Amino acid sequence: MRTTDAIKVRITDGPLPDAPARNADGECGAWVVFEGVVRRDEGGRAISALRYTAYEPMATNQLAELAGSILNTHGLVRVEVEHSRGQVPVGACSFRLSIGSAHRKEALAAMDEFIDRMKQDVPIWKEPVWA
Amino acid sequence: MRTTDAIKVRITDGPLPDAPARNADGECGAWVVFEGVVRRDEGGRAISALRYTAYEPMATNQLAELAGSILNTHGLVRVEVEHSRGQVPVGACSFRLSIGSAHRKEALAAMDEFIDRMKQDVPIWKEPVWA
Amino acid sequence: MRISVKLFGAEALAAGAAEAVIDLDMPATCAELRKAMRAQAPALAASLDWARFAVNGRYASDDEPIGPGDELALIGLVSGG
């Protein structure tokens, strides 16, 4: 786990637990949370789970660097990233990005950019576990 | 509360409770959740809470109509809306929009459009409770 | 007859009341209601240039008919979220 006041990054074994309680100090007027959930099919074929591999510590470092870059570019208050490694069953959450910001527009733009860049640069891979 | 399989709308007295558990059937690959949180100042002046008034049942009906329109336009799987009425203290959540969708892009676009249209058309008002 | 028009937000503040009581011959249209309110509720003049009416909980255009028993509301800028 990599943490500053504004940034949290955590890679967890297996499905992510429910969203952690968030700081309620009234600084963020908007929280936008993205959750990636394992869908029951992959290319039309049923799966029972996805299995994630992360190249550590590079994956955590890249996520933290990306979080910092997005925080500064979009003027956000908080960027929190959680990603699974290992096996995550259908219906469970494997990725959560939580962005706290004064207002909504910058949080939505930041979320889109974060996920695009993560899917380019962060060394994490998934493979299907067929049903 | 107005509910179909795909749409839920609920206006709640006071702060919203934590996000309800979501259906984990693996149909939605992406959940995007927006939470509006009461900030500690309004126009630079400290507040202790916001007080919301909803014109009912019009507010619930408008939210449900908007949810249905957004669901269809963006091809979403789920649209769930919660809004407070009455008093909501600083740091607490007064509005939550949860969008479940196969993929991310349409969920983010839908969220932005929903909130813009809500702020135009849904008869809910807020006033500051000064600290 | 006397009808009541619900007010909220800035309009309720401007009028100092949660409703405006207006004399209007029924049946009428929203346009006629708007005109009557301009004359009888001067505190709402600024809003009446652009605010929408809701009739029985739905937004109504100015040519929409209204009659006795309809629930009427003047909806100015909303501020949910």
Next chain:
Amino acid sequence: MRISVKLFGAEALAAGAAEAVIDLDMPATCAELRKAMRAQAPALAASLDWARFAVNGRYASDDEPIGPGDELALIGLVSGG
């Protein structure tokens, strides 16, 4: 000397292994590593046209020097999220 390059995802599948073992004179550059892998790991030929190297956990350009003890990885298409 013999060096090991970590493989993941499609590259690990193509090579049938979680690393490629390559003979390369050190010190060298990532470009020289890429050339040596093309010759010695033909199963990775397609990826070697564009995949990036990471040196000690950071993406490295082709002119970056590498030496004994550096941790090397070939990073193809990632698929997190």
